[in-house]
Amino acid sequence: MRTVNVDLGDRSYPIYIGSGLLQHIGEYFKNHGISTKSPLMIVTDDHIAPTYLSSLESTLSAAGYESVSKIVKAGEPSKSLTVFEDVMTTAIEGGLDRNSTVIALGGGVVGDLAGFVAASYMRGIKFVQVPTTILAHDSSVGGKVAVNHPLAKNMIGAFHQPELVLYDLDTLQTLPPREVSAGLAEMVKHGLIRDGDFARWCREHSSELVALDPDALGYGLERGCSIKADVVSQDERENGLRAILNLGHTIGHAIEAVAGYGEYLHGEAIAIGMAGSALLAGRLGRDSSIYDETVSMLQSLKLPVTMAAHLSTDDIIKAMMHDKKFREGHMLFIIPESIGSVSIVKDVPVQLVRETIDQLREGGEVLV
């Protein structure tokens, strides 16, 4: 088993990564002071529930925990205030009290939704993540939880750190291939921002990663979580450094919004966004090899690096204007300086961004 400690003073917590962990969830809970006196709530989705829910319920029950479960529809639309209120209903009807714990069994959608429920139920109760996607190695570090507003993604949320994260590699084996690659996009992102060797390791081990080899996956998740934990522990509430984690996200979020949630997975959109950031880096005078290497890494993980022809540059620019990363009207981007290091560039001229978006379009001219 591998352990990553997320170091946040009195909000610190461990991420346990390994096979067969869920069978011992009761012991982990007891070691982390989760009381059997208050009911738990498991939140999961209807893709995950059939395979993993009842066994989690029985393991918890055998360990002396009472629990209620809420199964939401799989997919991004469940990150809405309507579903949030439904989950709250289950919590109230299940008698959750201030000492209760919410367990997110699932990917980033369930994690973000259940986490915001835990942050707000009675003004905040305990939260445990049991990630079942690769992408969730990202969402399980840093305590960002949120639901979407019809006008903007992740607009309504909180910072709420979990008590612990139990990453059971066995649950990843059923993940569909597209979801696997989408999750690996955030993994390689962690290499691209802080650790060039790790980004190159991801490319070298891309076939094992894509094939869900437990050893490669265990190491990749550990490194990915560690890099993110390191950034977050220096800037818990995103006042500065933490922004580097948004590499590829400004363009990526805009693509997700304009394409309509569903056409691209989050990880796919940010893969395109990272290709875009590398293009933008070239326009801002950085070495063009950054773009070539970034693209080869993304492609080795079976990720897209161009966007569909029907997406309009105007719409994408407009969507970016709503993005929360534009403080006081300036266009701020995370720009790669080399593979493994990035900088925060304020005042990027909108014209360069436009040209980059044009180039990102399928069939667009990609030479920098």
Next chain:
Amino acid sequence: MRTVNVDLGDRSYPIYIGSGLLQHIGEYFKNHGISTKSPLMIVTDDHIAPTYLSSLESTLSAAGYESVSKIVKAGEPSKSLTVFEDVMTTAIEGGLDRNSTVIALGGGVVGDLAGFVAASYMRGIKFVQVPTTILAHDSSVGGKVAVNHPLAKNMIGAFHQPELVLYDLDTLQTLPPREVSAGLAEMVKHGLIRDGDFARWCREHSSELVALDPDALGYGLERGCSIKADVVSQDERENGLRAILNLGHTIGHAIEAVAGYGEYLHGEAIAIGMAGSALLAGRLGRDSSIYDETVSMLQSLKLPVTMAAHLSTDDIIKAMMHDKKFREGHMLFIIPESIGSVSIVKDVPVQLVRETIDQLREGGEVLV
């Protein structure tokens, strides 16, 4: 001008109390580092807006602040997730960013709603309270913000401290008499839990208070805020001591819920609840003079001390069971030990609570 400092480490903030403060809101904002570069949002209700909104907007604008305003319907039903989402829409459309500030111009409803918006918009932005009710002297101290769930009041919320509170006594002059008394209920509550002399001062100055005399009001609000601030600074997240602020609230919330929001104002319901706590104190062996004194204080402020005959004891007990103050199934009450001091009593027998509720009913036997 009077100032109360709420001492919460790096989340400390001042409450300014006096006449004519709103005319200088721009200076207060500048002294507290509120930037003119990011738009503000004013949240208020349709009783308050006609009298106070446009002058607040022009004062802010004259001071160089851009703002958008959201007017919600007056009343408790606006503390819903639906209205919360509407306010979020205004914030997004108004271009609020991470450096923006939400201003609550109103009573506890607007304060709780706008405060939860500020706590959750982009995971938390700045918040300023401009209370226009007496009751809001309570809600403006301590950072509790929330909306209601259809099944339970204040169930969805956060702790989010304001940057400052501007209590302009001039705005209180238009408050309807019932709202005045309801607000005074929380004021005398602060005396009842920590300062018997202040509770007696409230009774002695009840006619000035009810008549909104600025001197009496200024002093009463200052003392009320100070007592609450003192309790909150010892227990920001309600792990212990802060529970004493719930004197009268366990019964009061249940009465509000069963009567349907609307029949009783919050302050009226908790006045009945405080009479109930004093009765319960008698049943638990405390001096019966506590009840007599409590009732005389509440009545001097024109507050009810019995509840309507149509409310059933069963329904009220059931509503209490949902109440978040029952940790792990035990019935916990705040019980007066004398005028000016209370204790937290766990394991109050349900039978005593039933008998107390029966007695609280209009025409019930009130002798202890």
